[in-house]
Amino acid sequence: MRVLMIAHGHPSLIKGGGEIAAYQLFKELRERGIDAYLLAATREDALQHGGTPFSMLRPHEILFHGQMRDYFNLSPDSLRVVWHDFRQLLAQLQPDAIHFHHILHLGTQFIREAARYRANAGKPVRLIFTLHEYLPICANDGQMVMFDSNELCTEASPTRCAYCLKLRPPRPRTPEELFLRERLIRAAFSLIDHFIAPSAFLRQTYQRWGLSQPISVIDNGLPPMQPLAPRPLQPGQPRARFAYLGQINRYKGVQILLEAIGFLEPKLREQVQIDIHGCGLVDQDEALQQQIEALRQRYPSQLHIHGRYDRDELGRLFNEIDTLVLPSIWWENSPLVLQEAKGYGRPMICSDIGGMQEKVTDGVDGLRFSRGSAASLARAMQRAADPELWEQLRKGIKAPDSIQITAEQVLGLYTEASPGA
Amino acid sequence: MALFPGKTLNPLDTAIASFGNGEAAKVDRCVRVGNLALISGWTTAAPDIAIRGTFFSQRYPREDVEREIGPAGSGFLKACHLPGPARHLDLQLRVGRQRYRSRIEISDDPAIIEALGIEQQALLPELWAAAQQILPETATALSQVFRLTMPAAAGGEPLVVNEKTAAAEHQPAMPLKAESQTPPSAAAAIDEIIQIGQSGFLVVGWCITTEPATAKLLLTFHPQAEVDLLDDAYRVARPDLVDALGPMIRTQAAQAGFLSYVRSPSEQAPLNLSVRFELEGSSIEMPPLPTVKRFDHPIDATHELLKHFHPGGQEMLTLLDHQLGPAIANLPFRHSGDTQSELIRFGEAPAEPKVSLIVPLYGRYDFVEFQLSQFANDPDFHTAVDLIYVLDDPRLSEGFRDCCAAVAPIYEVPFSALLSRDHLGYAGANNLGVAQARADLLILLNSDVIPSQSGWVTAMLERFQAHPDCGALGVRLLYPDDALQHDGMLFKRLPSLGNLWINDHPGKGLPAMPVDPEQALVPVAAATAACLMLRKADLLSIGGLDEGYIIGDFEDSDLCLALRQQGKRSYVARDVQLYHLERQSQALFADRNWRDKITVYNCWRHSRKWDALISQLCAAEAL
Structure with missing residues (x-):
């Protein structure tokens, strides 16, 4: 069986949850003897050959150098790369399953081309799509958070979306433009055989949006991790080391974690240590940067902002902390970092919304707090700092789905008969 | 009856007769001294003002006029004998072979008489001498009014009637300060002529008559055919004319403008367009007409035509039915x-x-x-x-x-x-x-x-x-x-x-x-x-x-x-x-x-x- 895995990026070049998930699955399939290929989009022009949009990163790992300026409609600059180059790629590889993880940096038209291949392949071909966030529904970076107010959004409509985006750069969008965007994406999505959602919340959201095909909830499995021993404590010391790991942007809510320091009881406030690992802060708007800088100056001994980290450092990072905090103000899908925390045996505190809340069971393997509330987060941190409760939560952690489980479930979809076949 | 074609009047040309080819004239003051009327003003090179009974006419350089319209402009002072207690003076303006008439009010206001005396100080001795020749008692009145000290031997200067006819090339007259409002009795202008395919033209202009009268604007085009532009024309308000011609025409301004769709009887593009202005038997040729506007694409022509159109009300229908509608319909749209x-x-x-x-x-x-x-x-x-x-x-x-x-x-x-x-x-x-x-x-x-x-x-x-x-x-x-x-x-x-x-x-x-x-x-x-x-x-x-x-x-x-x-x-x-x-x-x-x-x-x-x-x-x- 030959599988073509299509992703919007390659984790060797860019570290995002969706990219990593696609890559892990690709690697696992190859481990199992499946002839899997990865097609990963990249914006690194410098790596490109002349006269072809493709290049190779490693054997079976193909880079696609497309240009997409129309992020709004998710359309590539040139359609020729679709009906000429991508068509050639499909003809050459002859995959039995084409598994999309995104259409960002690719285009809705790639799905249609894949469907065309399916129609003419002379054999059963499955089109699978793993949904990673809400970009097809939401033109505000797929966050389903109102652009201006950061309020959560539960439903898209041309009118509502135009209202939300009216101040969004580079320009406001009319309801008509949003309608056309939606129609274009829906028309392409209607060609997919089977969708995968890593969280039940994501499935529910897409069902509400009107996806009529089956959507299986399959979490993004990770290679097995070894749970770490608890960090040794001096007697009477609290579990006061918290960390945030991931991208830093306003939707991730890092500023809420920092503000929470001020709401801690004085004793814990003295002892608390908060590590922020991740990059992206410099790309954020000035208001957020200033807010974080002000808090850093206010709590110089408690707050440590580090830069980017590599995945192979994760063990070391988790070893130094007690509890992982994920204070996102957007819904999230199935954050990899929660699975990593589970894998390394560290309790979690996360916002009580969307895809993340279903990955953390309050009082069992972690705590949830009221989304966006620094005071509520501080209360959760106060509780988690109690070594007794912390130990109870740690024991409540179940090993996350492994990549093997994910691969088995996905393989089932690849070989499932088409509804029409 | 007076005729006064005001070609390129703009709101600032207060009381100026402007002839469209750059020629202009203006009467500043017209006052009574005894049985004389003294008239001051300025003209460009070509126009001359003729008044019955004139015995004195002198041109002199006027700095303010030169500054505004160039060296062709100069001031004038004229004096004529008034046969009776007239309140108006009839003028004839001559520009080349064209003759225009107008009527101005004679002022008895001592302040205006004094102002004229101060302005014309340099010419008053000559005027006095001329008056002395024919009307000695008037000369006395002049010397009293203007407190002149006359030279003992007054020379018999001949009357100077300016006979310049060559049209000078220069910029249109710029506004000078008006000190008397002397609106013309009738005036008309052609602002725009727009070619409508091969079918004719739409003519846009205005016409006012201060006295109840029927004016005609007769458009002649090739081959010999004459159409009255005002007949069945759509009339529109031209409030801008009130500023140009003075408040006396306020009531006329409401209907002063006109749009007229003239159908050309021939398939040929008309060659020679001219317009004659007729009023109760008097008739003059209008100055050269504006260039006919032609448009490569009919859409551009509709753009131009619809500038003159303001939708709304019953009047709109008249315009559409008789002028704009047929004009647009006759534009040569591609099919x-x-x-x-x-x-x-x-x-x-x-x-x-x-x-x-x-x-x-x-x-x-x-x-x-x-x-x-x-x-x-x-x-x-x-x-x-x-x-x-x-x-x-x-x-x-x-x-x-x-x-x-x-x-x-x-x-x-x-x-x-x-x-x-x-x-x-x-x-x-x-x-x-x-x-x-x-x-x-x-x-x-x-x-x-x-x-x-x-x-x-x-x-x-x-x-x-x-x-x-x-x-x-x-x-x-x-x-x-x-x-x-x-x-x-x-x-x-x-x-x-x-x-x-x-x-x-x-x-x-x-x-x-x-x-x-x-x-x-x-x-x-x-x-x-x-x-x-x-x-x-x-x-x-x-x-x-x-x-x-x-x-x-x-x-x-x-x-x-x-x-x-x-x-x-x-x-x-x-x-x-x-x-x-x-x-x-x-x-x-x-x-x-x-x-x-x-x-x-x-x-x-x-x-x-x-x-x-x-x-x-x-x-x-x-x-």
Whole structure:
């Protein structure tokens, strides 16, 4: 069986949850003897050959150098790369399953081309799509958070979306433009055989949006991790080391974690240590940067902002902390970092919304707090700092789905008969 | 009676007679001293002012005039004998061979007399000497009034009458400060002449008469033919003239302007245009006329014509009926019958299509991909539909060709691209497409109409064929927010628009009410052509879509009415629903105001054409 895995990026070049998930699955399939290929989009022009949009990163790992300026409609600059180059790629590889993880940096038209291949392949071909966030529904970076107010959004409509985006750069969008965007994406999505959602919340959201095909909830499995021993404590010391790991942007809510320091009881406030690992802060708007800088100056001994980290450092990072905090103000899908925390045996505190809340069971393997509330987060941190409760939560952690489980479930979809076949 | 052609009067030319060729004259003061009238002012080189009884006329350099209009301008002082206690003085202005007359008021105001004395100090001794020659007692009065100390030996200076006739070339007179308001008794000007194809011209100008009189502006053109521009002209207010000519003409200004559509009797472009101004037997030639404006494209001509048009009220109809309407109708718009086009086919079209679907494009073609992305999922478009995109915008030909070539291999919906060499407007573009249509049934579709689901073409087909009397079948159209955009149209009179008939969309913007599938096919007065099915033979039998509507509007109801005249009815299938992004196409016109005026023109045309039938249909409805 030959599988073509299509992703919007390659984790060797860019570290995002969706990219990593696609890559892990690709690697696992190859481990199992499946002839899997990865097609990963990249914006690194410098790596490109002349006269072809493709290049190779490693054997079976193909880079696609497309240009997409129309992020709004998710359309590539040139359609020729679709009906000429991508068509050639499909003809050459002859995959039995084409598994999309995104259409960002690719285009809705790639799905249609894949469907065309399916129609003419002379054999059963499955089109699978793993949904990673809400970009097809939401033109505000797929966050389903109102652009201006950061309020959560539960439903898209041309009118509502135009209202939300009216101040969004580079320009406001009319309801008509949003309608056309939606129609274009829906028309392409209607060609997919089977969708995968890593969280039940994501499935529910897409069902509400009107996806009529089956959507299986399959979490993004990770290679097995070894749970770490608890960090040794001096007697009477609290579990006061918290960390945030991931991208830093306003939707991730890092500023809420920092503000929470001020709401801690004085004793814990003295002892608390908060590590922020991740990059992206410099790309954020000035208001957020200033807010974080002000808090850093206010709590110089408690707050440590580090830069980017590599995945192979994760063990070391988790070893130094007690509890992982994920204070996102957007819904999230199935954050990899929660699975990593589970894998390394560290309790979690996360916002009580969307895809993340279903990955953390309050009082069992972690705590949830009221989304966006620094005071509520501080209360959760106060509780988690109690070594007794912390130990109870740690024991409540179940090993996350492994990549093997994910691969088995996905393989089932690849070989499932088409509804029409 | 006085005549005074004021050619290029502008609001600042207070009390200046300006002759259009750069010549101008102005009377500053006219005062009485004993039985004399003293007149001061200035002229450019050519004009001369003649007054009966003049015994003294002297020109002198005037710094202020030179500063404003150049060295050709100079001041004058004239004196004439007043036979009796006259209150007015009649002047004759001479410019070359032309003679103009005007009447000015004689002032007895001591302050003005004194001001004239101070201004003319240098000339007063000469004036006194001249007066001494013929009217000794008047000379005494002059010396008293102006407290002159006269030289003992007054020289007998001859009268100087300036006889300069050469027209000097210089800038038009600039305004000088007016100190007496001396409005002309009658004045007229031709502001603009716009060529209307080969059919004639639209002449724009103004004419006022301060006394009740019938003025005529006789336009002569080749071959010898004379038309009175004021006869049946549309009169408009010209408040700007009040500033130019003074408040006395305030009442006349309300009707001073005119628009006159002059039909040329000959096929030849008229060669020599001239206008004669006639008033109660007096008659003068108007100064050289402005250059006739000609436009390469009739659309530009309508732009120019509609500058003079302000929609609203009953008066609007007079203008449309007699001047603007016929003028626009006679512009040489290109029609589909005499335009060339290029046909490019993409993909393999169905051999025996059931429906030819025609989509005209203007201003943008990005909708093509959006539509194809929907059509691609619809089996009808691979088996039954002959899809024809008509680009009615030669500016976009190159980009459109590239766009078609780029999207066709992705969506694999067979279609034809028809590129018109001219911009024809909505009707012309569709007619061009119809000429290529291979099926007996047509659907006219806007590019900003997006289906809500597949199978809509077959659904329309079934409903159309179920009713033998069906001539045109529309559908329910929704805005992207699911508000109703079109559910059938009806005709209504619009009082604010001269009571013309407009196409009303009942329920527009409101929730689309659920329909009983059994009663989903509704007879309507008319249906929009944003999505409309009809027989090709029917359309051809009424001569295609009427290309007399400018750009696009009302062709659809026109079509429905024409079919109705043949006994074929219009229906709307309310259970077939598509989306219509109406606003997207309206945003294409930068000049909304002009576009609105075009709509009014089309509305007027439609109302005039179909008034009887619409009235009859509405009466039948009311019963």
